[in-house]
Amino acid sequence: MTKRVALIYDVVIVGAGPAGLCAALYAGRGLLKAVTIERGAPGGELLNTDLIEDYIGFESVKGWELAQKMTEHAKQFGAEIVTDMVERIHRDADGWFDVETARGDSYRSQAVILTAGGTPVKLGIPGEKEYAGKGVSYCAVCDGAFFRGERLAVVGGGDAAVEEADYLTRYASKVHLVHRRDEFRASQLLQERAFSNPKIEVIRNTVVPEIVGNDTGVTHAVLEDNSTGMRSNLDVGGVFIFAGFKPNTQLVDGHVDHDAGGYLITDNRMMTSMAGLFAAGDVRSQVTRQITTAVGDATTAAIAVEKFLKGLREGDGKAKK
Numbered sequence: 001m002t003k004r005v006a007l008i009y010d011v012v013i014v015g016a017g018p019a020g021l022c023a024a025l026y027a028g029r030g031l032l033k034a035v036t037i038e039r040g041a042p043g044g045e046l047l048n049t050d051l052i053e054d055y056i057g058f059e060s061v062k063g064w065e066l067a068q069k070m071t072e073h074a075k076q077f078g079a080e081i082v083t084d085m086v087e088r089i090h091r092d093a094d095g096w097f098d099v100e101t102a103r104g105d106s107y108r109s110q111a112v113i114l115t116a117g118g119t120p121v122k123l124g125i126p127g128e129k130e131y132a133g134k135g136v137s138y139c140a141v142c143d144g145a146f147f148r149g150e151r152l153a154v155v156g157g158g159d160a161a162v163e164e165a166d167y168l169t170r171y172a173s174k175v176h177l178v179h180r181r182d183e184f185r186a187s188q189l190l191q192e193r194a195f196s197n198p199k200i201e202v203i204r205n206t207v208v209p210e211i212v213g214n215d216t217g218v219t220h221a222v223l224e225d226n227s228t229g230m231r232s233n234l235d236v237g238g239v240f241i242f243a244g245f246k247p248n249t250q251l252v253d254g255h256v257d258h259d260a261g262g263y264l265i266t267d268n269r270m271m272t273s274m275a276g277l278f279a280a281g282d283v284r285s286q287v288t289r290q291i292t293t294a295v296g297d298a299t300t301a302a303i304a305v306e307k308f309l310k311g312l313r314e315g316d317g318k319a320k321k
């Protein structure tokens with residue numbers, strides 16, 4: 001595909017979830033010439049979330065509504081949001097970034113804020129998509145409180161599954177931790193804590209081939225014993241799936257320091273090991289992934305970009321890595 005003329009900006013923001021929209025707002029307030037490139041509708045994971053009850057200042061808000069409010073707010077400060085898919089982020093030898101999109105456009109800037117989030121790994125079983133947000137969840141902190149007094153199934157065997165099963169017992173009457181293997185991958189400490197919790201029942205060597213429900217949400221998970229193939233129904237009001245989370249970091253051309261899970265490591269300015277490449281929100285290596293942490297990261301990143309660019313213009317070598 002022939003490249004169009006390069007479009008020059010101070011900063012290119014990749015993704016318009018909470019982090020990208022917040023970065024766009026602060027970039028606008030900082031009078032930076034910024035563009036935010038989003039492959040779908042602005043809002044990111046907010047658009048896959050029914051109710052949000054833990055975003056400070058909003059006691060209860062629909063995901064789509066918060067997405068709309070964030071988008072309008074960012075636009076009030078001049079956010080330019082382009083609908084396109086970023087395919088590659090490349091840093092040239094002269095320090096300028098080339099952000100290439102599916103439509104064949106090339107956005108050039110000396111700073112990029114990557115806020116492309118990530119994707120929970122799906123099981124791909126019947127009922128999973130149909131009941132997403134209606135009993136099927138990938139986030140215990142986000143959705144646990146909606147299941148007070150209910151029985152839940154947690155699927156997975158790694159740290160996230162075991163830790164979140166333990167977390168969910170503060171709301172649920174019982175948590176059935178279903179793992180396809182005998183051995184858990186989770187750390188010994190997490191296993192000991194969770195397995196000694198009287199509200200947790202561990203079900204080993206068992207898979208969940210289907211999630212079933214009705215108009216009100218999930219009613220049960222189908223269990224299949226790996227050795228006998230026998231199926232049974234587990235009555236639960238919700239199924240929490242922790243099969244992994246893939247951060248969208250593959251867009252960056254070249255090595256950027258990351259943790260074992262592939263999340264980008266940043267300094268306290270949110271700058272990655274690649275000078276001028278900042279990361280905020282769910283793509284970043286950190287303890288938790290929430291809307292509040294995404295917008296907090298983005299605030300820091302956008303303000304740090306302003307200082308970084310000022311440093312470059314004034315020839316302050318310290319601004320570079």
Ligand SMILES: Cc1cc2nc3c(=O)[nH]c(=O)nc-3n(C[C@H](O)[C@H](O)[C@H](O)COP(=O)(O)OP(=O)(O)OC[C@H]3O[C@@H](n4cnc5c(N)ncnc54)[C@H](O)[C@@H]3O)c2cc1C
Nearest residue numbers: 015017018019039044045086116117142281282289290291
């Ligand atoms: C089901 C669910 C419920 C949740 N509930 C809550 C909750 O109640 N409270 C809470 O605090 N947190 C909740 N979370 C977590 C919260 O949604 C995330 O932490 C937050 O959305 C992260 O924001 P982000 O901007 O970093 O990433 P995202 O929201 O993932 O946004 C990333 C954006 O980047 C775009 N993008 C990705 N790749 C490209 C590309 N190549 N080109 C262009 N655009 C791209 C995506 O389309 C997306 O819009 C929930 C998450 C899920 C999955």
